Amino acid sequence: MECQIEVNKSRCPCTYEPCSRKGKCCECIRYHWEHGELPGCLFPPEVERTYDRSLSKFISVYSKKA
Numbered sequence: 036m037e038c039q040i041e042v043n044k045s046r047c048p049c050t051y052e053p054c055s056r057k058g059k060c061c062e063c064i065r066y067h068w069e070h071g072e073l074p075g076c077l078f079p080p081e082v083e084r085t086y087d088r089s090l091s092k093f094i095s096v097y098s099k100k101a
């Protein structure tokens with residue numbers, strides 16, 4: 036499967052504009068996972084804007100929605 040960077044960019048909710056991985060989802064996931072984080076696209080918009088990509092933040096957000 037070929038990466039569709041432009042399609043991915045159009046759907047990417049990440050607000051960190053200088054990101055070199057925008058639209059390159061596999062690189063984004065790898066980068067964040069290596070830093071003990073998750074990519075911004077897995078968070079609701081109001082949380083994504085805080086740039087807190089931690090696993091604890093993810094668990095906190097989604098444990099409240101259950």
